[in-house]
Amino acid sequence: xxxxxxxxxxxxxxxxxxxxxxxxxxxxLESVVIAAxxxxxxxxxxxxxxMRLFAGADGGLAVADIAAALELPPxxxxxxxxSLMDSGHLxxxxxxxxxxxxxxxxxxxxxxxxxxx
Amino acid sequence: xxFAPWSDRADRTDESAGAAGTDRPVTYVPATVTRxxxxxxxxxxxxxxxxxxxxVSEVRPLRMEEPITQASAGVDDLRGTPHKTTTTVAMDFGRxxxxxxxxALYLFxxxxxxxxxxxxxxxxxxxxxxxxxxxxxxxxxxxxxxxxLDGAGIPYAVAINTFPGSPSYPEAELREALxxxxxxxxxxxxxxxxxxxxxxxxxLTEYLSEHRSAxxxxxxx
Numbered sequence: 001x002x003x004x005x006x007x008x009x010x011x012x013x014x015x016x017x018x019x020x021x022x023x024x025x026x027x028x029l030e031s032v033v034i035a036a037x038x039x040x041x042x043x044x045x046x047x048x049x050x051m052r053l054f055a056g057a058d059g060g061l062a063v064a065d066i067a068a069a070l071e072l073p074p075x076x077x078x079x080x081x082x083s084l085m086d087s088g089h090l091x092x093x094x095x096x097x098x099x100x101x102x103x104x105x106x107x108x109x110x111x112x113x114x115x116x117x
Numbered sequence: 118x119x120f121a122p123w124s125d126r127a128d129r130t131d132e133s134a135g136a137a138g139t140d141r142p143v144t145y146v147p148a149t150v151t152r153x154x155x156x157x158x159x160x161x162x163x164x165x166x167x168x169x170x171x172x173v174s175e176v177r178p179l180r181m182e183e184p185i186t187q188a189s190a191g192v193d194d195l196r197g198t199p200h201k202t203t204t205t206v207a208m209d210f211g212r213x214x215x216x217x218x219x220x221a222l223y224l225f226x227x228x229x230x231x232x233x234x235x236x237x238x239x240x241x242x243x244x245x246x247x248x249x250x251x252x253x254x255x256x257x258x259x260x261x262x263x264x265x266l267d268g269a270g271i272p273y274a275v276a277i278n279t280f281p282g283s284p285s286y287p288e289a290e291l292r293e294a295l296x297x298x299x300x301x302x303x304x305x306x307x308x309x310x311x312x313x314x315x316x317x318x319x320x321l322t323e324y325l326s327e328h329r330s331a332x333x334x335x336x337x338x
Contacts, residue, residue, distance in 0.1 A: 028155070028242060028243045029155065029210075029223065029225060029240055030153045030154065030155040030221070030223040030225075030243070031153060032146050032150055032153045032221060034148075049140075052140075053140065053143070057145050058145065058148055059145030059146050059147050059148045059150075060145065060146040060148070060150065061143065061145060061146060062146065062153060062212075062221070062223060064179070064181055064210050064223060064225070065143050065144075065146070065179065066143075067181040068141060068143065068179035068180060068181050068210075069140045069141050069142070069143040069179075070140055070141075071141065071182070073181075073182065073183045073184060074181045074183055074208070074240070075183060075239060078239075093148070093150060093151045094151065105152060105154055105220070105245075106154075106245060106322065106325060106326055106329065107326065108215065108216045108219075108220055109154055109215065109220065109222055109245065109322055110319070110322040110323065110326055111215075111216070112213070112215025112216055112220065112222065113213075113215070113222075113315055113318050113319045113322055114319060115215070116173075116213070116215075116315055117312050117315045117316060117319070
């Protein structure tokens with residue numbers, strides 16, 4: 001689990017995120033994002049890799065999924081996703097109109113787990 | 118929506134691959150999902166965190182790797198000065214879909230060692246709660262995780278992962294050895310077994326639900 005770093009020339013996180021050093025508070029490991037629209041040619045290489053993951057995808061990905069797929073540190077991906085949400089390239093999934101406006105997440109999780117056994 | 122555990126699925130090798138050839142395969146979150154939640158599975162090395170996540174996950178569990186600097190408390194970035202060492206911490210995670218596909222519940226395995234505290238603050242933020250796995254052959258290995266959770270005020274339940282041949286002790290002795298609060302649930306599970314693992318998660322979630330009701334009452338007083 002813990003060993004010596006594999007890459008002595010590891011790119012510093014703030015280089016990968018083009019200077020941004022903090023993630024948005026609402027962008028967590030489990031936060032699911034979907035692709036919106038917008039040109040990607042002005043984005044940095046890592047941000048473009050994130051956007052390429054969504055090409056043709058029918059669904060979203062959580063920050064953790066992106067970190068695993070691209071083999072990037074989750075802390076870096078949180079910041080990349082924050083920037084891409086600010087620029088409108090990514091967005092949070094929005095509930096359908098007939099969805100309940102709000103529901104109790106914890107109770108739904110409990111009900112969901114119980115229904116699986 | 119009907120989701121089967123990933124390990125039961127005949128098509129589990131047929132995951133959607135990322136567009137770029139070098140990316141590792143990832144299963145997309147169904148478009149029906151509008152909310153997500155997170156439960157952290159913690160515990161010492163080799164206690165069965167990854168096994169439990171693999172038992173209940175509906176997608177093939179994935180791994181993230183975060184480089185962290187060691188022996189550098191108070192230093193906030195990776196400047197890489199020669200006398201500092203960086204280790205890579207691996208975190209496995211899985212996912213369950215529920216509520217007719219509206220909710221994705223992520224399960225993250227977090228290493229319990231206290232030297233990973235910087236990671237905890239970031240990764241446990243927003244978690245519903247934590248399931249601490251323990252092994253009766255090495256109960257001390259749980260102490261770091263329990264200390265981190267107590268320090269961060271994250272509610273948790275403890276599940277003894279019943280390894281074949283591991284000694285069993287009366288509950289009172291286990292509670293004392295782990296220094297558990299009387300209200301903290303203590304249960305047993307076989308992390309290799311899906312139903313058993315789900316029961317441990319249900320025990321945690323029931324406690325979280327009661328815990329929150331109690332907290333609400335306290336605020337109103």
